Amino acid sequence: MKNIIKDLIIKSLSKIDKSSNISIESIEVSICKDKKFGDFSSNVSMKFAHLYDLKPRDLARKIIHEIEENDNILKIEVAGPGFINFFVSKNTQFEIIEKILEDKTSFGKNKEGNNKKILIEFVSANPTGPLHVGHGRGAAFGDCLSNILKENGYEISKEYYVNDAGKQIDILTLSVLQRYHELIDNNYDFNYEDLYKGEYVWDIAAEIHRKHEKNFFIENLNSMKINNIDDYISSVKNILSEKKFNEVKNLAVNFIQVNIKKTLILSGINFDSWFFESSLLRDNNLKKVISFLSNNNHTYEKDNALWFKSQQIGDEKDRVLIKENKDHTYLSTDIAYHKNKVERKFNKVINIWGADHHGYVPRIKGAFNIFSKGESDLIILLVQFANLFRGKDKISMSTRSGNFITLEQLLKEVGKDATRFFYIARKSDQHMDFDIELAKSNNSNNPVYYIQYAHARICSIFKQSIENGMQFSFNKDYLELLSKEEEMKIIKKLSSYPDIIKKSAEKYEPHLLTNYMRELAQEIHSYYNKFQILVDDSKLRNARLALIEASRYVLKNSGRIIGINMPDKM
Structure with missing residues (x-):
């Protein structure tokens, strides 16, 4: 119906001025929230009045005057500053039911993104420990957004960037080595300040000890004098050898990666690719990127370090790429990674980061644009932290100290459905409170239970219809019997579903869909509680079943898009 109205408006504008070159894509038509204003509304007169040198209300009257008659339209009115409101015939409203029953699982899909490829990188947590509840929101958001974009016809690739190089991984390796030595000799007692202390470190150390026994043992490691963490790392590498240190590092990272993948599977998330930071350090990939930046006047040397001219591309100041000791910074490998993204020829690249990375956005966007030259767009979406509660009690967490709840623990306690839904139920750039007790509850206060119960109720009605010999038989002519206000509300809500799918993709806001699901469930429950579906009148019964x-x-x-199951019974 929206497309019919858009077409009528375009033809009308053309009659008013044949030189008009307004495209049908620029015409906006929305569903009216209040039925007294009609079924559909357009702001076209306010949007384009200046092109016709008319006031919006005057242009609206001209558009209505020139619109050709259409059997679907009962009447058209001007409202407010220049809105054009369309009232459609009753039979036209019922067409949405027929379309849904015809399209089934394809209903709501569109071709907006046909022949366009998008790379979405999300989660990308450092492999220094298991995924915790802080990672869960970005994980659910990224996966749901990917699903929504697929509904809009885009070809989606989901990628996890593994930061398996750099100082944090060396610190993880030290943490594991110390626990490993304590397992071999319980007289060893280490200081774990600035190191990782979680139980998972013991698990990694035990695994290494079982398989490699004393192969990585260093005599008197606990008596080694430590001035700072960097000197400690360097000393252990020298004594153990770089080769053996890297072997422990790889064992630790692999152990954690296996755990991360397991947790993601529990979340219903599968990645198409895993990109390792360490791959950028092989085959001179990083050096080539640094050379390119230097040769194109994007770097300079100062204080024996190599600096990136990031201030020129929107950052608040310039940043170091290569430190005085010749170690690379995280920024240098991040730039190299984004150059790789550009080389893979995606139409759009989406990064989903935690809100604490907001200061990092300008330098990465600027670097991306150096390589993309406008042929690809980079969108960076920030996800705010989620506070975890048990009822009214907030749960405090610290990653480095090991005092945190893992995402796996949350999934096992609350379940995948509630976890995913709760994480995306609010706009991603807003703080959210995740109440574990509410997520586990089986009542209408829990939105997941409320939505799933609406689906189960419908399934129960169809089961009863079969048991009572009232098999459903669709006939579109019966739909005109649907005259109750509650029925028309459901029809209106169903009609808005394709728009929700489009808007969720355009705005990168999956929460629009969760809000919609709650509203539709509310309409279904209200209808179920007020009216009998399986009435004796077979025509009315089949209309209501439809x-x-x-x-x-x-x-x-x-x-399916959000990633929650719809049970047949509860």
Whole structure:
């Protein structure tokens, strides 16, 4: 119906001025929230009045005057500063039910992104420990956004960037080595300040000890004098050998990566690719990138370090790429990684980062643009932290000290469905409180339970219809019997579903879909509580069954996108 209205408006504008070159894509038509203003509304007159040298209300009247008659349109009115409101015939409203029953699981899909490729990088937590609840929100958001973009026709590649090089990984290796020595000789007692202390470090050390026994043992390691963490790392590498240190490092990183993948699978998330930072250090990849930047006047030397001219591309100041000791910074490998993204020829690249990385955005965007030269866009979406509660009690956590709840623990306690839904139920750039007790509850206060129960209720009605010999038989002519206000509300809500899918993709906001699911579930519950579906009148019964069957498809489709199951019974 929206496309019909858009076409009518375009033809009308052309009659007013044949030289008009307004595209149909620029015409906005939305569903009216209040039925007294009609079924659909357009702001076209306010948007383009200046092109016709008219006031918005005057242009709106001209558009209405020139619009050709259409059987789908009952009347058209001007409202407010120049809105054009369309009232459609009743039969036209019912067409959405027929379309849903025809399209089934494809309903809501569109071709906006056809032939366009998008790379979405998300989670990308350092492999220095298991995924914790702080990582969960970005994980759920990235996966749901990927699903929404697929519904809009985009070809999506999901990628996890593994930071398996750099100082943090060396610190993890030291942490494991110390625990490993304590397992061999319980007289060893180490200071773990600035190191990782979680139980998982013991698990890694035990695994290494079982398989490699004393192969990595260093005599008198606990008596080694340590001035700072960098000197400690250097000394251990010299004594143990770089080769053996790297072997422990790889064992530790692999152990954690296996755990991360296991947790992601529990979350219902599968990545298409895993990109390792260490690959950028092989085959002179990083050196080539640094050379390119230097040869193109994007760097300079100062204080025996190599600096990136990031201030010129929007950053607040210039940044170091290669330190005085010739070690690379995280920025240098991040730039090299984004050059690699550009080389893979995606139309768009989306990074999903934690909100604490907001200061990092200008330098990475600037570096990306150096390599992309406008042929690809980089979108960086920031996800705020989630506070974890048990009822009214906030749970405090510290990653380095090992005092945190893992995402796996949350998934096992609350379940995948509630975890995913709760994480994306609010706009991603807003802080959120995740109440574990609410997520586990089986009542209408829990939005996941409320939505799933609406689906289960519909399934129960169809089961009863079969048991009572009232098999559903669709006939579009019966739909005109749907006259109750609650029925029309459901039809209106179903009609808005394709728009929600489009808007969620355009704005990168999956929470629009979770809000929609709650609203649709509310309409279904209200209808169920007020009216009997399986009435004796077979025509009315089949009309009502068609309505709730269409609702069931939309709930199931949206649940698939969000990543939650829709049970047949509860």
